[in-house]
Amino acid sequence: MSSVKEKPVIPGEKVAVIEEFEGGAGTYSTGEVVRSTKLGKTQPDLVRRRLEVKPVKVRTKMPIPGDEVVGQAETVQGSIVNIRIHYLNGEPNNRGFTGMILLPQEPAMGRVRRRRVIYCKPGDLLRAKVVSDENAIIHLTLDGSDNGVIYAACSICGARLVRMGEGLKCTECGNQEDRKLAADFGGTQIR
Ligand SMILES: [Zn+2]
Numbered sequence: 001m002s003s004v005k006e007k008p009v010i011p012g013e014k015v016a017v018i019e020e021f022e023g024g025a026g027t028y029s030t031g032e033v034v035r036s037t038k039l040g041k042t043q044p045d046l047v048r049r050r051l052e053v054k055p056v057k058v059r060t061k062m063p064i065p066g067d068e069v070v071g072q073a074e075t076v077q078g079s080i081v082n083i084r085i086h087y088l089n090g091e092p093n094n095r096g097f098t099g100m101i102l103l104p105q106e107p108a109m110g111r112v113r114r115r116r117v118i119y120c121k122p123g124d125l126l127r128a129k130v131v132s133d134e135n136a137i138i139h140l141t142l143d144g145s146d147n148g149v150i151y152a153a154c155s156i157c158g159a160r161l162v163r164m165g166e167g168l169k170c171t172e173c174g175n176q177e178d179r180k181l182a183a184d185f186g187g188t189q190i191r
Helices: none
Strands: 016-017 027-030 033-036 038-046 051-056 068-077 082-089 098-102 127-130 140-143 148-151 162-165 166-170
Touching: 016 038, 016 051, 027 051, 038 166, 098 127
Parallel strands: 098 140
Antiparallel strands: 016 033, 027 033, 038 051, 068 082, 068 127, 082 098, 127 140, 127 148, 162 166
């Protein structure tokens, strides 16, 4: 009976001897010994007498759909906002991930022109939810009362904006601004 089972291995580790198994993908042979080239798990094929090493999935902490991120709006161009992600599910993350928010489109031409909705401005801190990571692009949404701007500075003087009714007001110059606010705007510890 073979002693070889599925087991975790590191590169260079002996995974079998030639008499037992031929080395498949993820292995190399030195003399009679089959060794792993990967950090992975052995997968012996008892019928073909062949053994492969499958790489283990290293947890990368890449944002995935359903995750919550907090980040800073770097650019707001038309309906596209680019966010530099600083927190992932409440934990600091400095891997430099950027996410993208596609804002709702402006009302169609021909309808009554309403005041342009300002969702966020560059420099704002936002909480958002990951909706897709297709093609390695992290798509975020501000939908939901938990999501939106959590900290914003005055566009004119740079001082902190505080909530005033539905909007925001500058504590220094009195300038009034609009954002899509998170329910806890201004109450967060994250600066
Ligand atoms: Zn101001």
